[in-house]
Every structure is written in structure tokens, then in C-alpha cells.
Amino acid sequence: MSQNNNEEHNYQGSNGNHNGRAKRRFNTLVVDGTRYRTLLTEKYKKRMKYEPGNWGKIQSEFPGTVVSVDVSEGDYIKKGDRLYIYDAMKMKNRAYSPVEGQVKEVRIKENDIIRKGQFLFLID
Amino acid sequence: MSLKKKILELQKKREQVLKGGGDKAIQKQVAMGKMTARERIVTLLDENSFHEYDLFVEHEARDFDMDKKVLHGDGVIIGTGTIYGAPVCVFAQDFTVAGGSLGLMHARKIGKIMDHAMKMRVPLIGINDSGGARIQEGVNSLAGYGEIFYRNTLASGVIPQISVILGPCAGGAVYSPALTDFVFVVDKISKMFITGPGVIKTVLGEEISMEELGGAKVHSEQTGNAHFYAESEMECFNQIKKLISYIPWNNSQKANKIEPKEPLTDEYPITEIVPGNAKEPYDIRDVIKAVSDGSEFFEIQQRWAQNVVIGFGRVNGETVGFVGNQPLILAGVLDVDSSDKAARFIRYCNAFNIPLVTFVDLPGYLPGIDQEHAGVIRHGAKVLYAYSEATVPKITFILRKAYGGGYIAMNSRHLNADFVFAWPSAEIAVMGPEGAANIIFKKEIQNAEDPEKMRKQKVKEYKEKFANPYVAAAKGYVDSVIEPQETRKILVHSLEVSQNKVDNRPSKKHGIPPF
Numbered sequence: 001m002s003q004n005n006n007e008e009h010n011y012q013g014s015n016g017n018h019n020g021r022a023k024r025r026f027n028t029l030v031v032d033g034t035r036y037r038t039l040l041t042e043k044y045k046k047r048m049k050y051e052p053g054n055w056g057k058i059q060s061e062f063p064g065t066v067v068s069v070d071v072s073e074g075d076y077i078k079k080g081d082r083l084y085i086y087d088a089m090k091m092k093n094r095a096y097s098p099v100e101g102q103v104k105e106v107r108i109k110e111n112d113i114i115r116k117g118q119f120l121f122l123i124d
Numbered sequence: 125m126s127l128k129k130k131i132l133e134l135q136k137k138r139e140q141v142l143k144g145g146g147d148k149a150i151q152k153q154v155a156m157g158k159m160t161a162r163e164r165i166v167t168l169l170d171e172n173s174f175h176e177y178d179l180f181v182e183h184e185a186r187d188f189d190m191d192k193k194v195l196h197g198d199g200v201i202i203g204t205g206t207i208y209g210a211p212v213c214v215f216a217q218d219f220t221v222a223g224g225s226l227g228l229m230h231a232r233k234i235g236k237i238m239d240h241a242m243k244m245r246v247p248l249i250g251i252n253d254s255g256g257a258r259i260q261e262g263v264n265s266l267a268g269y270g271e272i273f274y275r276n277t278l279a280s281g282v283i284p285q286i287s288v289i290l291g292p293c294a295g296g297a298v299y300s301p302a303l304t305d306f307v308f309v310v311d312k313i314s315k316m317f318i319t320g321p322g323v324i325k326t327v328l329g330e331e332i333s334m335e336e337l338g339g340a341k342v343h344s345e346q347t348g349n350a351h352f353y354a355e356s357e358m359e360c361f362n363q364i365k366k367l368i369s370y371i372p373w374n375n376s377q378k379a380n381k382i383e384p385k386e387p388l389t390d391e392y393p394i395t396e397i398v399p400g401n402a403k404e405p406y407d408i409r410d411v412i413k414a415v416s417d418g419s420e421f422f423e424i425q426q427r428w429a430q431n432v433v434i435g436f437g438r439v440n441g442e443t444v445g446f447v448g449n450q451p452l453i454l455a456g457v458l459d460v461d462s463s464d465k466a467a468r469f470i471r472y473c474n475a476f477n478i479p480l481v482t483f484v485d486l487p488g489y490l491p492g493i494d495q496e497h498a499g500v501i502r503h504g505a506k507v508l509y510a511y512s513e514a515t516v517p518k519i520t521f522i523l524r525k526a527y528g529g530g531y532i533a534m535n536s537r538h539l540n541a542d543f544v545f546a547w548p549s550a551e552i553a554v555m556g557p558e559g560a561a562n563i564i565f566k567k568e569i570q571n572a573e574d575p576e577k578m579r580k581q582k583v584k585e586y587k588e589k590f591a592n593p594y595v596a597a598a599k600g601y602v603d604s605v606i607e608p609q610e611t612r613k614i615l616v617h618s619l620e621v622s623q624n625k626v627d628n629r630p631s632k633k634h635g636i637p638p639f
Binding site for chain 2: 031037040041044063064088089113
């Protein structure tokens with residue numbers, strides 16, 4: 001981390017001093033097979049790795065508080081069965097299963113505060 | 125009562141109101157490391173140039189015991205003044221009066237000075253330091269915000285609008301700055317967000333400080349909401365003054381011309397800045413400084429989407445807008461953020477009659493799943509839209525790589541650039557030699573005894589054939605191939621001959637840019 005900060009410090013302070021080029025530690029960026037020597041931004045380094053979709057992995061769509069959990073581990077459920085109710089933005093919201101299968105994992109309980117994108121159920 | 129007595133009475137009334145929220149509130153403001161609203165205005169404007177209006181305005185709220193409260197000036201100061209002799213309209217929210225909260229009269233005062241700025245066709249500067257809507261006034265304060273947003277929108281592209289965030293600016297209040305042209309922030313003082321840390325904690329259980337959520341650094345480095353970042357209020361005011369010196373008063377004028385200066389060629393020797401190898405980095409700002417008057421470059425959004433560089437400079441005394449790919453950062457690619465950054469600046473320059481000078485050196489758009497899913501198609505299209513739409517003089521210099529969609533987007537001839545020049549180091553092609561050779565000569569490489577050797581040979585062949593400016597020059601896509609040291613001379617000439625440029629477009633209500 002500190003190395004990156006140093007790089008950026010040099011860059012910010014370079015102020016047109018192209019002789020200072022040797023001091024910087026460059027990274028490599030590949031575009032269409034060509035390797036470019038350049039600096040990377042913090043935002044670029046923090047990019048999220050893409051994960052292919054898994055319909056059985058139920059994640060929260062909205063942050064909120066769990067009001068009730070309506071399925072238990074081992075239950076067989078149909079598509080459209082209610083999974084849980086959560087309180088968010090002053091509303092009670094119901095979440096339904098997008099798939100049919102057996103509930104393998106339940107990762108929440110009543111009164112839990114959930115983040116957006118949190119892994120809640122695994123259905124197989 | 126004699127006139128003398130009446131004058132004394134006025135002086136006494138003024139004295140009371142000028143204190144804003146009173147000594148205690150002022151002490152609090154100072155303790156937070158902030159200047160008072162009136163100090164800010166006086167510091168920003170030319171000495172003795174400020175004239176205040178609506179000093180005696182008072183609110184009319186009755187509910188929640190508000191009728192018993194006196195809020196001097198209803199928490200905002202409005203008036204007119206000058207910056208380097210240029211007239212400006214200004215408002216500053218006074219945090220010492222009810223936390224600078226926005227009630228109906230407060231908003232009406234702001235609306236009044238906005239209307240005035242529009243009528244007089246002069247820049248508007250708004251200093252924001254407010255706790256938000258005055259809850260006791262209910263929907264009236266929301267009405268106030270709405271009236272301000274509406275005026276911001278009507279004024280957009282007619283007069284320059286500058287927002288200075290010198291305190292909290294939360295909830296609906298953030299949308300007035302967001303609608304204006306330039307947002308200034310100061311470290312540890314500016315705070316902008318839609319929902320504050322309190323709400324986030326209640327709803328999400330996540331704890332975050334105001335500074336981390338919406339401080340000056342966040343908005344100048346991550347979100348791109350801010351255009352100028354300063355360490356102190358004083359530095360911020362100097363930045364505003366400098367900006368005012370570069371831009372015209374309104375969209376029917378040109379920026380003031382000043383005495384031309386030569387660039388500092390010893391410090392910025394143009395022939396030595398750019399490495400011949402297109403894979404090697406350098407700082408594009410050095411090239412800009414090598415051609416701008418006095419090697420001065422006033423960079424905008426210096427800390428955000430740094431892979432493209434934008435800002436003002438002067439050439440032969442005239443303000444120009446520079447746009448350049450930055451090979452130092454992410455090889456100068458266009459991505460979601462840098463496209464937004466460049467496109468908005470191009471539209472600003474076009475609205476205010478500022479010629480555009482573009483330096484091209486990019487491998488194209490940034491490849492990647494995250495970029496595709498973040499909508500690089502929609503965002504990237506903004507650059508094409510903005511350049512195509514612009515009718516100010518548009519001059520392009522292709523320094524090295526100009527590949528694929530990136531070449532087209534960066535003010536190419538095909539988007540109606542007025543002049544396109546290329547250095548002999550320019551490589552105008554559909555993609556870089558490595559990628560292109562791998563596709564064109566796929567079979568030859570696969571079937572070769574030594575594929576790696578064949579690949580290298582084919583890359584070399586492709587480089588010789590296409591990685592140069594002459595293929596494009598042969599079609600007239602490049603007007604001339606120039607030596608780097610001729611750049612400034614040719615730029616000066618191009619601007620001179622573009623002075624009376626007329627570029628009439630079909631009339632329409634407005635276009636539909638890919639927002």
C-alpha cells in the first residue's frame with residue numbers, strides 16, 4: 001500500500017518534472033495484447049472480480065432489518081415461495097425464491113441487520 | 125425625526141443584522157476552522173466591491189414557535205461585486221443563523237440573486253454552508269430548493285455557475301451544486317452527501333464518518349462531484365479567482381484576451397517529453413505546458429479519472445480548453461469516469477465559446493467486465509457526442525497511439541474537427557500492432573515452425589505498414605504531419621484562422637445526449 005501512495009505522491013508533486021521519471025515505480029496495463037508501462041489508479045486496483053451468476057445463492061437486494069425467516073434448512077421449496085420479510089425504507093418487504101430446490105443454508109435470523117448483496121440463503 | 129436620526133437608526137439596525145447569528149455562533153464557526161459567510165464574500169471579491177441586498181429580509185414561519193425567533197437575513201447573504209473587475213453575483217449561506225438552514229425566504233433571496241445574474245448575464249457564485257432544509261417550515265423549504273434547481277437549470281450554459289462547498293451540504297441541498305458548472309471543496313470543511321452517517325447507521329448498521337462518506341477528498345478523488353480541491357478556504361478563493369480570469373461572463377461573449385507569453389521552452393522542451401516507444405509513459409501535462417502561454421495550465425479535476433487531463437490555458441493570449449489522454453495513468457485509456465470527465469468539459473467549452481485543443485495518445489477504451497457492466501458504451505458515447513456537437517474551433521494533435529474507437533472519439537476529422545495534425549510518432553490504426561498481428565496473421569503464426577518468431581515478425585510488418593500517420597494522411601484524415609517543435613506555431617495559426625468560424629447545425633429543441 002505504502003508503495004502505491006509514494007507513487008501517487010511523486011506523480012502529484014511532479015509538476016512537469018519529467019526528469020523525475022526514473023523515481024516512479026510503474027505497473028503494466030495490457031490492452032489488446034500490448035503491455036503498457038503506466039501507473040494504476042486506486043479505483044482500478046479495487047475493481048471487483050466478476051463472479052458468474054448462481055441463482056441458488058440468494059443475496060439481499062436492499063439493506064434492512066430481518067423481520068421473519070420463513071424457511072429452514074432442509075426444506076424443499078418451490079419457485080415463488082416466500083423466503084423472508086425485511087424492514088427497509090420504512091416498508092415491510094417480502095422476498096421470494098427465484099428457484100426451486102432444497103434449502104441448504106440459512107445465514108440469517110430475526111432482527112439481523114443485512115447489507116446490500118449479503119449472502120442469505122443457499123438453495124440447491 | 126430628523127434625517128440624521130433616521131440614518132443613525134439605519135446604522136444601528138444594520139449593525140445588529142450584520143452580526144448574523146451573534147457572537148456565540150460566530151465563535152463556534154471560527155472554532156470549526158471556518159470563516160464566516162460575510163468574511164468569505166469579502167475575501168473572495170475585489171476590495172470594497174461587495175454590495176449586499178435583502179439584509180432585512182425575515183422569515184414568516186409561525187409553527188413550532190418559529191414566530192418567536194429572529195433569523196437575521198434568514199441565514200443567507202446575497203449581493204453583487206467584482207473579481208478582477210469582472211462583475212459577479214454571489215450568495216453565501218450563513219451557518220451562524222439557524223445552521224444556515226434553508227427556509228422559504230432564504231431560498232427566495234437566493235432565487236433573487238440568481239435571477240439578477242441571469243438578467244445581467246454575469247457569473248453566479250454560491251457559497252454553501254447549511255444544515256439543510258429548515259424542517260419547521262415543512263414543504264416550504266422543499267419548494268425553496270426546487271425553485272433554486274429550476275433556476276440552476278435555466279442558467280446552465282448561459283452564465284457560468286460556480287458552487288463552493290464550505291461546510292455541510294446534505295440531502296436535497298447537494299443538487300444545486302451538482303447542477304452547476306464547477307464545484308469547489310476544501311479539505312476537512314466540505315461535506316456533501318444525500319444521506320448522512322446517522323441515517324446510514326440506523327438503516328444499515330454501518331458506521332462511517334462524515335469525512336469518509338462525503339469529504340473533500342472523496343468528492344475530488346472518487347466521485348468526481350468536485351472539480352477543485354483546496355487545503356484551505358484561502359487557497360479555494362484563489363482558485364475561484366483564477367477560474368474567473370479564464371472564462372467569459374456569459375455565453376454570448378469570449379473570455380478576456382490577455383498579453384500573450386511564450387512557453388518556457390527550457391523547462392518544457394517539447395522534443396524531449398514524449399518517448400518514441402508508444403508503450404512508455406510520460407506526463408501529457410508537460411506537452412500542454414510546452415505549448416501554452418507562459419507554460420501555464422489550470423487543471424480541472426486533477427485528482428479524479430486522471431487518465432484524461434482537462435483544463436484551461438491560453439494560447440496567444442486567448443483562453444483554450446485542453447483535453448489530453450494521460451499515458452502516465454492507465455496508459456491514457458478512456459473508461460467510464462474519464463469519458464464523463466472529458467465530455468462534460470468539452471460541453472462547457474462549447475457553451476462558453478472556448479476553443480478546444482486535443483492531444484491524443486491512447487490505446488482505446490479500457491477492456492474489462494467491470495467496465496462493460498458499468499456501461500462504458502453509454503459513458504464512452506458521451507465523448508463522441510460532445511465532440512461532434514461542439515461548434516467552437518476544434519484542433520487535434522495526434523502524438524502517438526490513436527487506436528480504434530479511441531482514435532475516432534478524440535476529436536477526429538470524422539467528428540468534424542477543424543484541424544487534425546499528427547506527429548511523425550503517431551500510430552493511427554484499429555488496434556495496437558500486437559493485437560492486430562495476432563488476428564490478421566493467426567493462421568501464419570499457428571502454422572509456423574517457430575510461432576513466437578513468426579508472431580514477432582508479423583508484428584514488425586504490421587508496425588511498419590500501419591503504425592504511422594501516413595496511411596491516415598494519405599486519405600486526408602490528418603491534415604498534415606508536423607514536427608513536434610512546430611506544434612505551438614501551428615496551434616497559434618490554427619486558432620487565428622478559426623476566429624470567425626461558422627458551423628450552423630439543424631435547429632432543434634435540444635439533443636438527447638447519452639446521460
